[in-house]
Amino acid sequence: MSAAEARRSFLKAGTAAAAGAFAANAVRPAAAQENPRQDPTPAPGAPTDPPGGAQPRGENDVRADYDGFSRYQPSRGNDPDSKWYIGKEVPGFRRGEEGPAPFIAPDVEKLPYTMENGWKVFRLNCTPVRREFLPGYYIDVYGFNGSMPGPTIEATQGDKIRVIVKNDLPEPTSVHWHGLELSVQDDGASHLTQNMIEPGKEYVYELHPHEEGTFFYHSHVAMQETFGMVGWFIIHPRKPFDPPVDRDFGLIFQNFRIDPMTTVVDSWGMDFNWHTINGRSGPYTTPLVCRHGERVRIRIMDFSPIQHHPIHLHGHTFWVTGHEGARVPKTAWIPRNTELIAVAQASTLELIANNPGDWALHCHMTHHMMNHMVQHVGPRLRGQADTERYTANLETRPAVDLNSKALGEVPPGYPQMMQGMKMDPRAMEKVWNRREMKGMRATAPKTIHGLFTALRVLPDDLYRLVMESDEPVEKGAVFAEIVRRFGDYGRYQWAPMMNMNGGMNGGE
Numbered sequence: 201m202s203a204a205e206a207r208r209s210f211l212k213a214g215t216a217a218a219a220g221a222f223a224a225n226a227v228r229p230a231a232a233q234e235n236p237r238q239d240p241t242p243a244p245g246a247p248t249d250p251p252g253g254a255q256p257r258g259e260n261d262v263r264a265d266y267d268g269f270s271r272y273q274p275s276r277g278n279d280p281d282s283k284w285y286i287g288k289e290v291p292g293f294r295r296g297e298e299g300p301a302p303f304i305a306p307d308v309e310k311l312p313y314t315m316e317n318g319w320k321v322f323r324l325n326c327t328p329v330r331r332e333f334l335p336g337y338y339i340d341v342y343g344f345n346g347s348m349p350g351p352t353i354e355a356t357q358g359d360k361i362r363v364i365v366k367n368d369l370p371e372p373t374s375v376h377w378h379g380l381e382l383s384v385q386d387d388g389a390s391h392l393t394q395n396m397i398e399p400g401k402e403y404v405y406e407l408h409p410h411e412e413g414t415f416f417y418h419s420h421v422a423m424q425e426t427f428g429m430v431g432w433f434i435i436h437p438r439k440p441f442d443p444p445v446d447r448d449f450g451l452i453f454q455n456f457r458i459d460p461m462t463t464v465v466d467s468w469g470m471d472f473n474w475h476t477i478n479g480r481s482g483p484y485t486t487p488l489v490c491r492h493g494e495r496v497r498i499r500i501m502d503f504s505p506i507q508h509h510p511i512h513l514h515g516h517t518f519w520v521t522g523h524e525g526a527r528v529p530k531t532a533w534i535p536r537n538t539e540l541i542a543v544a545q546a547s548t549l550e551l552i553a554n555n556p557g558d559w560a561l562h563c564h565m566t567h568h569m570m571n572h573m574v575q576h577v578g579p580r581l582r583g584q585a586d587t588e589r590y591t592a593n594l595e596t597r598p599a600v601d602l603n604s605k606a607l608g609e610v611p612p613g614y615p616q617m618m619q620g621m622k623m624d625p626r627a628m629e630k631v632w633n634r635r636e637m638k639g640m641r642a643t644a645p646k647t648i649h650g651l652f653t654a655l656r657v658l659p660d661d662l663y664r665l666v667m668e669s670d671e672p673v674e675k676g677a678v679f680a681e682i683v684r685r686f687g688d689y690g691r692y693q694w695a696p697m698m699n700m701n702g703g704m705n706g707g708e
């Protein structure tokens with residue numbers, strides 16, 4: 201029985217029949233031990249694997265599968281009024297007493313601090329930044345401490361925080377603490393509440409955050425905001441959130457206008473052609489990797505100049521549990537697949553990673569997942585298109601027929617080729633040379649463009665293979681192994697490997 205059939209029959213079958221399927225479930229060895237391409241046998245039993253890879257399922261886990269929500273298989277719905285409804289209150293593995301899960305903003309550093317007489321002292325320098333947002337593609341922007349976005353400030357509700365801001369820009373600036381309820385002289389609204397920090401000068405902000413939530417800091421000069429001057433300001437609650445999560449990810453979405461043959465952002469331009477998540481553009485965005493069954497929080501912030509982002513996650517239903525203001529009461533959490541996040545807003549999503557695989561996480565605006573779309577130099581027409589018929593007589597030119605199959609009858613201008621970066625071997629090496637990419641399909645970078653990344657949900661043994669071991673893994677091997685265990689391997693097709701070499705992954 202394929203996993204899909206198992207899933208369907210599970211919906212129909214009673215508890216007793218399904219329990220038999222779980223008992224028959226066998227743990228499969230890791231992809232590294234065998235080449236799944238040679239082994240098209242579907243995994244036996246139900247489409248689940250236990251936590252820890254080889255450990256037996258505990259009685260409580262099994263009961264949870266029938267009483268309520270299983271963290272090991274895609275949601276079965278349940279009564280919308282129940283606390284199990286698509287995992288609403290299913291906790292992570294991490295216990296609340298351990299404190300908040302570490303906040304991870306891929307591709308962005310954390311800002312260190314020193315303790316001085318009970319104050320957490322952070323140092324922020326406003327600096328020009330040259331960021332490699334795609335392999336070989338540079339953008340000249342503004343940021344903090346040499347980074348765009350700036351490094352993450354992480355604190356706890358009730359901390360006494362001093363931020364020493366030094367302006368190393370060639371122009372005046374000020375820094376605003378977006379969302380914090382603070383003393384007005386520390387608000388950072390340029391001219392309104394303080395004099396500008398002149399180049400070379402310092403200003404000391406003192407903050408006493410009594411609130412918790414997802415905040416950010418940014419320049420309060422519009423042109424500088426368009427230049428990317430922003431960073432996370434995460435304030436963890438003094439009392440840990442319930443239910444506790446295992447992962448706490450943060451992604452800043454931005455748009456930039458970069459004219460051809462330049463690297464400097466045009467802060468006047470409103471036609472945004474390059475798009476970044478935490479300062480990188482797909483396929484250079486670093487995937488979020490978690491273990492099967494974990495409770496995952498993803499905080500998403502939109503710091504684009506003027507455009508909103510409908511953020512869509514595949515394969516899971518998530519709960520919107522907070523915005524930049526604070527955590528939302530559980531009674532008002534919203535189950536979604538797509539969350540629209542407007543400029544200067546942040547949304548917090550929580551989900552049970554109950555569906556193993558590599559799942560697209562992206563803005564759904566098509567132009568935001570296409571990047572610049574054309575090369576900087578050269579025609580947009582397809583190479584073999586003959587436009588003479590259409591341009592010979594502009595009065596009576598033949599209609600463009602998009603269905604034309606005749607050889608040489610490619611309508612002029614179609615197809616409009618989508619282009620992100622040049623995928624030469626050196627660029628691809630950089631894309632693949634991150635452990636988070638290990639074992640993904642060789643063609644994954646062909647679709648991960650612009651505001652696009654992936655959430656990888658890996659069974660425990662595969663998680664260890666990818667994130668904790670240095671074993672080479674063939675491209676596509678981890679993905680194929682997941683299909684073999686949880687999907688229908690007989691219908692699965694491996695991705696062609698050409699041109700997709702480089703990096704830590706072994707294989708061809």
Ligand SMILES: [Cu+2]
Pocket residue numbers: 507508509510563564565568651
């Ligand atoms: Cu968008």
